[in-house]
Amino acid sequence: MSPRAAYLDWNATASLRPEAAAAMTEALARCGNPSSVHRFGREARRALEAARAQLAALVGAAPAEIVFTSGGTEANHLALRGLAGRRVMVSAIEHDSVRHAVPDAAVVPVTPRGIVDLAALDRMLAAEARPALVSLMLANNETGIIQPVAEAARIAHARGALLHCDAVQAAGKLPLDRAALGADLMTLSAHKLGGPPGIGALVVGEGLPLTALLTGGGQERGRRAGTENLPGIAGFGAACAVASDRLDDYRAVAALRDATERRLVAIAPDAVIYGDEVARLPNTLCIAMPGVASATQVLALDLAGVMVSAGAACSSGKVKRSHVLDAMGVSPAEADCAIRISLGWNTTAADVDQVMEAWGALYARTRASAA
Amino acid sequence: MNASAARFQHRPNSAPVYLDYQATTPVDRRVLDEMLPWFSEKFGNPGSVTHAYGREAEAAVERARSEVAALIGADSREIVFTSGATESNNLAIKGAAHFHRELGKDRVVTAATEHKCVLESARAVEREGFQLTVLRVDAQGLVDMDALRSAVDERTAIVSVMAANNEIGVLQPVAEIGALCRDKGVLFHSDAAQAVGKVPVDVDAMKIDLLSISGHKIYGPKGIGALYVRRRPRARLTPLFDGGGQERGVRSGTLPTPLCVGFGAAARIAAAEMAAEAERLRRLRRRFLAGIQARLPDVRLNGDAERRLPGNLNLSFPGVSALALMQACPGLALSTGSACTAAEVEPSYVLRALGVPDDLAAASLRIGLGRYTTDSEVDFAVEALVAAAQRLAAGERVTAAAGGPT
Numbered sequence: 001m002s003p004r005a006a007y008l009d010w011n012a013t014a015s016l017r018p019e020a021a022a023a024m025t026e027a028l029a030r031c032g033n034p035s036s037v038h039r040f041g042r043e044a045r046r047a048l049e050a051a052r053a054q055l056a057a058l059v060g061a062a063p064a065e066i067v068f069t070s071g072g073t074e075a076n077h078l079a080l081r082g083l084a085g086r087r088v089m090v091s092a093i094e095h096d097s098v099r100h101a102v103p104d105a106a107v108v109p110v111t112p113r114g115i116v117d118l119a120a121l122d123r124m125l126a127a128e129a130r131p132a133l134v135s136l137m138l139a140n141n142e143t144g145i146i147q148p149v150a151e152a153a154r155i156a157h158a159r160g161a162l163l164h165c166d167a168v169q170a171a172g173k174l175p176l177d178r179a180a181l182g183a184d185l186m187t188l189s190a191h192k193l194g195g196p197p198g199i200g201a202l203v204v205g206e207g208l209p210l211t212a213l214l215t216g217g218g219q220e221r222g223r224r225a226g227t228e229n230l231p232g233i234a235g236f237g238a239a240c241a242v243a244s245d246r247l248d249d250y251r252a253v254a255a256l257r258d259a260t261e262r263r264l265v266a267i268a269p270d271a272v273i274y275g276d277e278v279a280r281l282p283n284t285l286c287i288a289m290p291g292v293a294s295a296t297q298v299l300a301l302d303l304a305g306v307m308v309s310a311g312a313a314c315s316s317g318k319v320k321r322s323h324v325l326d327a328m329g330v331s332p333a334e335a336d337c338a339i340r341i342s343l344g345w346n347t348t349a350a351d352v353d354q355v356m357e358a359w360g361a362l363y364a365r366t367r368a369s370a371a
Numbered sequence: 372m373n374a375s376a377a378r379f380q381h382r383p384n385s386a387p388v389y390l391d392y393q394a395t396t397p398v399d400r401r402v403l404d405e406m407l408p409w410f411s412e413k414f415g416n417p418g419s420v421t422h423a424y425g426r427e428a429e430a431a432v433e434r435a436r437s438e439v440a441a442l443i444g445a446d447s448r449e450i451v452f453t454s455g456a457t458e459s460n461n462l463a464i465k466g467a468a469h470f471h472r473e474l475g476k477d478r479v480v481t482a483a484t485e486h487k488c489v490l491e492s493a494r495a496v497e498r499e500g501f502q503l504t505v506l507r508v509d510a511q512g513l514v515d516m517d518a519l520r521s522a523v524d525e526r527t528a529i530v531s532v533m534a535a536n537n538e539i540g541v542l543q544p545v546a547e548i549g550a551l552c553r554d555k556g557v558l559f560h561s562d563a564a565q566a567v568g569k570v571p572v573d574v575d576a577m578k579i580d581l582l583s584i585s586g587h588k589i590y591g592p593k594g595i596g597a598l599y600v601r602r603r604p605r606a607r608l609t610p611l612f613d614g615g616g617q618e619r620g621v622r623s624g625t626l627p628t629p630l631c632v633g634f635g636a637a638a639r640i641a642a643a644e645m646a647a648e649a650e651r652l653r654r655l656r657r658r659f660l661a662g663i664q665a666r667l668p669d670v671r672l673n674g675d676a677e678r679r680l681p682g683n684l685n686l687s688f689p690g691v692s693a694l695a696l697m698q699a700c701p702g703l704a705l706s707t708g709s710a711c712t713a714a715e716v717e718p719s720y721v722l723r724a725l726g727v728p729d730d731l732a733a734a735s736l737r738i739g740l741g742r743y744t745t746d747s748e749v750d751f752a753v754e755a756l757v758a759a760a761q762r763l764a765a766g767e768r769v770t771a772a773a774g775g776p777t
Contacts, residue, residue: 001559007424013416013625021411022402028592031389038697038704039387041394070454070594073614073624097614097623122506191625196410198454198627213611216457226457227395227587229594232630275548298421307415307422336721366556 003027003305006351010344011141011169012309016235017194017345023051023238024196027231035219036229051237054202057201058240059167059186060177067202067223068209068233071098072189072287074213075202078224079135079164079185080105082210086133086162089124091116098135098166099323108134112329113278114145118155125159132161138170138181142324144284145275146170151178153182162208168192168200170286172243173250178203190232194345195239199232211277218325249345254282257343260352261285265361272334273326283347286325288318288338289359292366297339297359304358308341385702388748392564392682392741393537398633399590399742404642405636406592407506409629417626424769426627435635443563443582444573445599447751450620452631456564457488457595458585458611459509462598462622464492464531466608467581468501471528471558478612480522481531482506482514489531501528511675512725513716521553527557528582534566536694538708538721538737539674540683544650547663549578556608564588568641569649569680574599578607586630590742591637595630598622624704652681655740655749659684662753667760673722673735683741685722687731687757691763696736699759701753706737 007015016024027047031038032040034048049063056063069075072095080088080101088105090098091113099105106124109117116136124134134156141145153163165183167176172193178186184205191197204210216225264287265271274286289297294310301308311322325335341355382463389397408533409431415424417432437447461716468479481493490505497503503556504516514532523530530552534545545561552559560581567582568589582599586592600606600621600648614623615666662671664684673685688696691708708719718732729736736756740749 005423007415009416009419009422009424012419012425013414014412015414025407026396026409028403031395033391033395036394036704036706038391038706039701040391040704069625070458071627073612074454076614077612095614096616097612100613100623189625191416191627196627196629197416197625198630214458214461214488215491216460219485225461225491226455227585227593227641229454229592229630231592232594232627244451295421302422305423307419307424309421311421342710 001339003353006306006354008341008343008347008355009307009309009349011192011340013191013197014194014344015346016196016240017239019242020195020235020239025172027234032230034230035217039153040149047234048228048230049234052128054240055188055201058171058176058244058275059188060061060179061203062155062206064221065206066219067204068228069200069202069224070198070229071200072166072187075187075189075200076135076166077101078202078210078213079134079187080272081213081294083133083162083208084211085130087128087130088133088135089121090135091137092141093324094135094137094219094330095141095166098137108112110327113141114143114275114324114328115278116147116152118151120158121152122155125156125161132156132159133164134161135164135166137166137168138176139174141169141280142322143275143286144169144281146174146279146281149181149183157182172239173283175247182364184208190236190239193239193243196285199229199236201236238344250282253343253345253347256347256349256352257283257285260341260355261287263356264359267356268363274328274330274338285341286338287341288334289363290334290337291370292362293337294337297337297362300362301355301358304354306355306358308339308355310339337369383479387702388752389704390738390740390744390752391704391706392737392739392744393540393588393737395587395593396741397743398591398592399637399640402591402636403641404630405740408632409632412566413628415628417628418615420580427757431628435631438598438635438639439584439597442572442642443567443584444575449599449602449640450622451598451600452626453596453622454594456562456583456585456588459596460486460531460562461492461579461599462608462611463583464489464529465496466611467494467558467606469609470607474530474648476526478504478527479528479529479531480504480506480519480601482508482533482543483513484536484539484721485531485533486562486564489533493531508724510726511648511678512536512539512673512721513675513678514548515544516544516547516551519548523552523555523557525556527555529558529560531560531562534563534572535562535563535570535680536674536721538719539685540565540680541674542566542678542680542696545579546577552580553578565680568638569682571704572647574601586634586768587777589637589641591632593628595627595634597634616689617748629741641681642646652740652744655744655746656684658746659738659749659753662750663757673725673727676677682744684738685735687727687735688736688760689731689734690736690767693734693747695763696756696759699763700755702755708737709736725775
């Protein structure tokens with residue numbers, strides 16, 4: 001018999017909120033291109049604009065500032081490539097879709113605690129002749145560490161630069177207010193906050209002259225062509241509405257995460273936790289079991305029905321060393337032993353017990369064979 | 372309940388008759404049923420292959436990939452999932468242009484009746500310094516092969532000609548164009564968003580190097596499409612998005628498993644049912660046209676009468692405003708042309724390219740028939756259009772006689 005499944009990889013993708021599933025099922029049963037002028041089209045358009053308002057409400061933006069995209073990757077590219085002529089500066093711990101969006105981006109270092117070095121950012125901006133665009137994520141996907149986006153925005157603005165914030169991991173887990181953060185552009189992804197995959201958004205501050213990456217039919221006020229993914233958008237809107245209503249759920253998630261962390265360290269006193277001394281997402285736990293490769297840990301947990309990851313869930317299936325831990329100055333030997341455990345709104349104590357048991361057993365085995 | 376009523380469950384009884392199948396198609400119930408589990412209980416990220424949910428999602432995505440590939444005679448490794456045909460067309464044209472610029476190729480060739488996203492992508496690379504040739508079409512909407520032959524040379528990075536037009540349904544001689552491009556060693560891209568699943572498309576027989584497909588035009592979901600990218604000889608592209616390295620690095624971004632699954636199911640159903648469905652739609656199309664022309668003999672068909680999509684008509688009603696005609700037929704969901712430009716008042720650039728005069732273009736409607744269109748819907752639509760056109764034409768004559776504005 002296969003073991004009970006414990007899904008603890010919510011930062012890779014979250015399960016769909018029932019409210020989002022209901023909105024999508026309704027939208028999928030209807031046929032209409034939101035650009036068509038007949039009744040089917042007009043109904044689709046109304047659903048599209050209602051969802052846009054739900055997104056805007058989650059982040060404190062105006063509906064006209066929301067541009068729907070196919071996901072976070074596209075939104076990050078649109079942000080970083082859509083404002084021509086600016087020098088792009090990205091923090092060293094950004095997601096690959098930000099780090100690789102423009103070939104010649106300058107890299108802003110982070111401190112050993114995993115927080116962007118604001119003094120370095122200011123120096124880099126001061127030395128840059130061209131107007132700049134700084135990209136800083138609100139919360140890191142691997143460690144959960146929260147970045148000082150508001151301060152970075154103040155520094156950027158004082159130097160005539162703009163700030164883009166990749167809020168993919170933070171949205172739905174933390175209160176979000178674009179204006180308070182001072183972000184000129186902000187990226188969101190539906191499937192990280194209980195919406196469906198295949199849909200995301202870029203929030204674009206009013207008046208920013210954004211050039212479209214995808215050109216064609218002129219949808220999204222000319223900022224993103226392509227027939228709108230209406231069921232996806234409806235699901236995204238519904239997920240945003242639930243996320244705003246249920247932010248408090250994450251207090252319980254944080255308590256469960258903290259308990260998990262304490263128990264893991266009790267089992268393995270030599271384990272290293274990343275980000276425990278700074279503000280972190282309530283659901284994320286990045287931990288290294290020294291001497292045991294990430295891939296070994298992930299495999300052992302998988303056999304026990306526990307689903308975690310060794311970093312970002314992307315393409316290859318190969319476990320790559322984390323550029324995030326590397327940027328924090330973690331030694332390669334230690335970084336190679338880190339895994340990410342990420343919880344969600346319906347994670348239970350039983351899920352956590354299962355991690356504990358499997359990880360604890362692996363720890364005991366490796367320490368016994370080392371002795 | 373009879374068969375056609377059973378198939379038409381997606382439309383409440385009170386809703387207008389849907390005749391806009393080139394704008395979008397309803398999701399087939401069978402497709403939806405296959406998609407739904409992947410939204411809820413099977414929600415893993417297909418990139419998370421180190422655990423069970425991820426592997427299960429990855430397997431579903433790969434199955435879908437092979438279903439899409441089978442529909443066009445491709446290898447599944449040649450299918451790159453995208454967010455839709457607009458992205459596929461952008462990736463093909465911008466991606467090929469950017470890659471080949473390094474090799475000294477700086478020309479792009481396309482045709483005047485292409486979808487806006489092809490033309491806009493071509494114009495975008497033109498602004499970057501590429502030399503753009505936009506081929507004219509004849510009065511039937513077909514590309515002039517001689518003009519194409521003289522436009523293509525060793526500096527051409529890519530030729531992009533659609534398989535079927537979205538407004539007039541005209542099928543371009545894709546196999547001939549493919550042979551010409553292959554002879555000249557030039558990449559050939561075809562926007563087949565309207566053609567795939569409706570008429571046979573075979574990338575090998577047609578010598579196509581890059582081919583765009585859309586999910587929501589074949590009774591699959593919106594938000595998903597694909598670009599076929601030939602492996603031998605290899606079609607090389609510079610990606611539009613970089614990041615996680617999904618889709619062999621050609622297109623980064625988390626793959627939307629439910630949308631891939633739905634797209635795959637739609638492709639599989641299309642492959643199985645295309646021949647019979649095309650025959651049925653051709654019959655309905657003939658019935659529609661004959662019904663209209665029997666009562667309104669001066670109505671003319673735009674685009675080649677035979678070399679067109681089985682489910683497409685584009686009709687000019689001389690002396691009648693198409694917008695007024697649509698408004699006068701609230702029981703029909705029709706369009707004046709591309710949905711993307713539906714709200715524009717400009718006459719269709721596609722009809723203009725065929726030499727249709729502006730007054731006639733402004734009197735033209737696109738009628739899209741599809742999987743759920745029935746005989747009785749066709750008869751209802753013919754009746755409604757004829758009555759409305761006659762009423763409007765009479766009204767126009769009265770206005771003109773009274774010396775009022777026309």
